[in-house]
């Protein structure tokens with residue numbers, strides 16, 4: 001196998017489904033449908049999140065869902081749910097409407113911060129796993145919560161980098177690194193990505209993938225930013241696999257010191 005093949009032959013497997021792209025994209029907030037479709041293509045993503053509420057209430061019509069579904073896997077989410085009961089109902093509606101048992105589980109504990117309600121999230125995860133769903137919960141950057149979710153059968157965990165839509169990047173890189181090091185299931189960094197360096201950093205910390213929306217949909221040029229995110233996720237993954245050099249406090253010459261002119 002050549003070095004290039006080694007670099008590109010690096011699929012991600014979640015619940016038995018293989019992904020060649022480690023970037024998942026949200027579909028909300030684009031200037032129009034065509035820009036969203038072009039951004040999706042530029043991102044190289046093989047899975048896109050869709051909000052069940054948005055489909056039914058906000059004009060993201062079925063033809064668009066059909067269009068996306070022809071290109072990528074759909075990952076319905078339970079955005080806006082505040083209790084386990086609401087989230088389970090939304091997941092069941094999504095399974096009926098979109099014919100998928102995959103669900104991105106969001107149970108929000110605070111409408112302003114959009115932070116997860118961990119108790120409700122754990123309860124919903126347990127119930128949905130028992131009902132046969134492939135559950136990908138959006139959660140805090142908390143190693144204990146991530147461990148509990150994995151123990152309950154989550155197929156991946158999706159800790160936040162920073163609040164949804166904030167573009168603040170990764171607030172607690174140390175915690176994300178710890179979660180990645182300990183997690184028995186893939187870790188997908190979800191929310192708060194602001195630009196390409198954040199996405200590359202997530203991968204360098206050991207994340208298996210990145211899920212983002214606002215950084216692309218609200219960029220001045222969403223399609224170009226989608227391409228940037230694709231390159232960033234690939235670069236971060238390659239760097240992670242290649243192994244960064246240890247950090248040093250002092251300088252170390254990169255050229256040989258023997259035979260210096262003037263020595």
Ligand SMILES: CC(=O)[C@@H](O)[C@H](O)COP(=O)(O)O
Nearest residue numbers: 026164165191192212213214
């Ligand atoms: C798309 C999605 O499912 C959400 O989790 C969220 O929108 C992602 O966060 P950002 O918009 O901050 O990338």
